[in-house]
Amino acid sequence: MVRWAEHAIFWHVYPLGFTGAPRAAAESPGQHRLRRLADWLDYAVELGCSGLLLGPxxxxxxxxYDTVDHFRIDPRLGDEQDFDRLVAAAGERGLRVVLDGVFNHVSARFAQGRDWFRRRPDGAYDVFEGHHHLVALDHxxxxxxxxxTRVLNHWLDRGVSGWRLxxxxxxxxxxxxxxxxxVRERHPDAWLVGEVLHGDYTAYVERSGLDSVTQYELWKAIWSSLNDGNFFELAWALKRHVALLDVxxxxxFVGNHDVTRLASRLTDERHFAHALVLLTTLAGVPSIxxxxxxxxxxxxxxxxxxxDAIRPAFPREPGELAPFGWPTYRLHQRLIGMRRRHPWLVRAHTSVEHLTNRAVALRSLAAEGEVLTLLNIGDEPYRFPLDxxxxxxxxxxxxxxxxxxTVPGHGWLVLAKYA
Structure with missing residues (x-):
């Protein structure tokens, strides 16, 4: 794993939605909406993030995700100069930029033509998961x-630090x-993460040579165990999660551009913080x-x-955000700050020290120390039998x-002891 990624906490943004770009490219040529995103970089830094994970x-x-040309910035967002300014502004603030590369499928109007499209046995073009406008490339x-290879290197040359594939x-x-x-020869510090939903994560990393893959199993276990009052599901997922760290x-993540928002997914809003506590105390490279x-x-x-509902436009500046969201922002600041003060959690092995349906104690251990996370989603205070x-x-x-x-009903507590 490249060294800088071990300290990364990403703010994940879907630029077309964030900037309010129209649905179709033909509706809004020659705009410069990336400049709006540049105006929010200080907000991301104040949140505690050290990286910007961009959607397409x-x-x-x-x-x-229906790419026409990987060498050209979408005209709805701006041009290459706007992109260069965004990367430079991010760099000035210590933010690494990671791009979203769609290389499994492209638009039927892909600039390189149809010679690269994969065909089915009947001669028709293969498509991505039944979406006829997303044509599969022949790998x-x-x-x-x-x-x-040329696309990856081109944008790494322009200052980005990695790719989500x-x-x-x-x-x-x-x-x-x-x-x-x-790519590795030219950019040895590039971080490359693949979107993998399920299956054998370790085998995919080993066979592909990627640095990482998306941890959907843990994402599902977090919100599902909170909703069902079943921390046994989380405990099972953590065994698999910890095993990944050997490779x-x-x-x-607890949210991204493809899933229902966490605040909508949870059946009890009091457990939003519990999900975030898990994200910031468990091993991994987290994104918000x-x-x-x-x-x-x-x-x-x-x-x-x-x-559309999960990829909304942001206002022009933070002061235009609704006031009721700021307590959650401050919660994120506190927990991200805690994570950054304990960066070794990125590889810490977590064990389940105590477990019931509605209460769990997790011990995250590394050479530098240990973190004890106590979660209670029951109505009554819970006394954990731990020293x-x-x-x-x-x-x-x-x-x-x-x-x-002892943790209050629907409460949580994070403790630490150092080596």
Missing amino acids: VFASETHG AKPAVAEYV DAAYAVPPEFWQRVLPA FVPQT YYGDEQAFRGLKEEREGGD VTGFSVIATASPGDRPGS
């Missing part, structure tokens, strides 16, 4: 691998083995999806335009809490 920025027909063609689960992992050597550090830090709501629906001698409080729902093993 390349020329496309509609939502950005067996050397020209496709050469093209993707969209729909990597649909791309043969061996494809990346043909692409990555030339790679996964990319972790823009708007989640303001408790935005949004339901993903399986229909045309079904992503917390030598621990100090590093994050709490109630300022002024002292080290102890």
Whole structure:
């Protein structure tokens, strides 16, 4: 894993939605909306983030995942100069920029033409998951691998620090083995993470040569265990999560551009903080999806335009955000700050020290120390049968809490002891 990524906490932004770009590229040519995003970089820094994980920025027909040209910035967002200014402004603030690269499928109007499209046995073009406007690339063609290598290097040359590879689960992992050597040789510090939903994460990393993949199993276990009052599901997922660390550090999240907002997903809003506590105390490279830090709501629906609610526009400046979201922003600041003061949590191995349906104690251990996370989603105070001698409080729902093993109903407590 590249060294800088071990300290990264990303603010994940979907630029077309964030900047209020119209649905179709033809509706708004020659705009400079990326400049609006540049105006929010201080907000991301104050949140505590050290990286900017961008959704698609390349020329496309509609939502950005139907790419037309990977070498051109989408005209709805601006031009290459706008992009360069954004990367430079991020760099001035210590923010690493990671781009979203869609290399499994492209628009039917892809600039390189149809010679690179994959065909089915009947001769028709193969498409991505039934979406006829998303045509699959033929990853067996050397020209496709050469093209993707050039794209990755081109934008790394322009100052980005890594790539999120969209729909990597649909791309043969061996494809990346043909692409990555030339990228690693030129940019050894580039961080490359693949979108993988399920299956054998470790095998995909080992066979592809990627640095990481998205940890959807943990995402699901977090919100589902909170909703169902079943921390046994979380405990099971954590066994699998910890096992990944022997090979790679996964990319972790409780929200992103493809899923229902956490504030809408949870059946009890009092447990929003519990989810964030887990994100910031468990191993992984975490990301915060823009708007989640303001408790935005949004339901993903399986229909045309079904992503609109989870990819909304932000106002021109932070002062225009609704006042009710700022307590959640400050909660994020506190927990992200706690994570940054304990960066070794990125690789810490977590064990379940005590477990019931509605109460769990997790111990995250590394050479530098240990963190004890106590979560209670029951109505009554819960006394954990644990010895917390030598621990100090590093994050709490109630300022002024002292080290102890009793957590109030729907409360949480994070303790630490150092080597």
